[in-house]
Amino acid sequence: MRELVIDLDAVVHNLDVMRSRAGGAMVMGVVKANGYGHGMIEIAKTLESAGVDYLGVADNEEALALREAGITVPVLTWLQHPEDDFKAAVSANIDLGLSSIEQLERVAEAAEALGTRANVHLKVDTGLGRNGAAQIDWHKVFKLAAQLQTNELIDVVGMFTHLSSTSEHDDMAQIGKFEAAVGEARDAGLSPRIRHLTASDGSLSYPDAHYEMVRVGAALYGLDPFSAGRAGEWGLRPVMTAKSSVVQVKRVEAGQGVSYGYLHKTERATTLALVPVGYAEGLPRDATRHVRVLLNNRLYPILARIAMDQFVLDVGDDLVEVGDEVVLFGDPRTGASSVDDFAAACSTINYEIVTRMGGRFKRVYVGGE
Numbered sequence: 388m389r390e391l392v393i394d395l396d397a398v399v400h401n402l403d404v405m406r407s408r409a410g411g412a413m414v415m416g417v418v419k420a421n422g423y424g425h426g427m428i429e430i431a432k433t434l435e436s437a438g439v440d441y442l443g444v445a446d447n448e449e450a451l452a453l454r455e456a457g458i459t460v461p462v463l464t465w466l467q468h469p470e471d472d473f474k475a476a477v478s479a480n481i482d483l484g485l486s487s488i489e490q491l492e493r494v495a496e497a498a499e500a501l502g503t504r505a506n507v508h509l510k511v512d513t514g515l516g517r518n519g520a521a522q523i524d525w526h527k528v529f530k531l532a533a534q535l536q537t538n539e540l541i542d543v544v545g546m547f548t549h550l551s552s553t554s555e556h557d558d559m560a561q562i563g564k565f566e567a568a569v570g571e572a573r574d575a576g577l578s579p580r581i582r583h584l585t586a587s588d589g590s591l592s593y594p595d596a597h598y599e600m601v602r603v604g605a606a607l608y609g610l611d612p613f614s615a616g617r618a619g620e621w622g623l624r625p626v627m628t629a630k631s632s633v634v635q636v637k638r639v640e641a642g643q644g645v646s647y648g649y650l651h652k653t654e655r656a657t658t659l660a661l662v663p664v665g666y667a668e669g670l671p672r673d674a675t676r677h678v679r680v681l682l683n684n685r686l687y688p689i690l691a692r693i694a695m696d697q698f699v700l701d702v703g704d705d706l707v708e709v710g711d712e713v714v715l716f717g718d719p720r721t722g723a724s725s726v727d728d729f730a731a732a733c734s735t736i737n738y739e740i741v742t743r744m745g746g747r748f749k750r751v752y753v754g755g756e
């Protein structure tokens with residue numbers, strides 16, 4: 388057994404928490420990367436029934452999959468590829484986050500071919516240095532967007548940017564730059580109705596920067612966006628529990644080398660328990676020696692090298708049977724490692740842990756009725 392148990396009630400609860408934090412602003416639920424590893428369609432349907440205002444994904448391919456699944460709430464994409472067929476996206480009524488002249492031209496072409504208008508959110512780079520129009524290009528981009536809007540090929544409904552979360556000082560500088568960009572866009576004749584800037588962290592830290600919408604990913608999945616183990620303090624509930632069960636138990640003598648490279652050798656006669664989760668499931672190989680998993684109400688470190696399909700626990704003289712449940716991470720109130728503990732033990736952030744979980748894990752959904 389290998390399961391990622393996804394608590395849909397916790398997702399609804401977390402949406403409520405973030406909605407009350409957002410004040411009057413709309414809430415976009417971010418479901419990119421297979422809903423941060425939780426299953427994009429199930430999470431999106433749950434958020435849609437719970438009244439989320441928008442869904443956000445990186446790619447158009449993800450957005451089209453949402454539409455194919457019958458999801459009708461507004462969807463925004465922001466990572467445009469040179470091979471993307473914008474006609475498909477525009478026909479599916481997907482809002483497009485655009486960062487360049489070239490993207491604007493291609494979207495206008497698609498809208499013209501379809502005899503319709505594309506909903507556009509202009510993305511400006513205010514300091515993250517990733518996508519978004521660079522400041523030196525703002526004028527050209529806004530001018531072209533205004534012209535395409537006059538020609539009824541696009542409707543610039545929104546304008547947005549993304550923070551680097553480096554420091555409050557850097558974030559404030561970005562907010563100032565965003566204000567300047569919106570001013571320039573208005574001077575060019577645009578009137579973006581939905582300005583949006585904050586992700587989970589900024590939505591919690593900067594209530595004055597919510598504008599008309601906040602874009603929330605991590606917090607909906609119960610993850611502390613600061614990876615500081617404080618999700619509970621924000622009132623967020625964990626959504627994913629990664630679990631498996633013991634498939635073999637055996638007694639061995641002292642001095643038995645365990646798994647590749649013998650990182651672990653038994654110090655005395657002991658019991659070894661085999662668990663069928665490996666790096667193919669997204670369990671970082673480097674987690675060996677650092678993470679602790681829950682078995683029969685006790686946390687055991689994984690001492691022997693994590694392999695592709697399995698890891699071994701040295702449980703000493705504790706009584707363990709085939710079929711006993713092993714929780715890799717989940718709700719810390721159950722005694723399991725939280726995803727934050729697990730991430731810290733792997734020298735990474737909770738976002739990476741939940742998105743990389745996959746392989747032969749099955750997602751099992753609970754709640755959400």
Ligand SMILES: *Cc1c(COP(=O)(O)O)cnc(C)c1O
Nearest residue numbers: 417549586587602603604605612
């Ligand atoms: C992923 C992403 C978000 C959501 O970020 P969280 O930290 O998970 O809330 C918001 N906006 C953009 C542009 C993103 O790429």
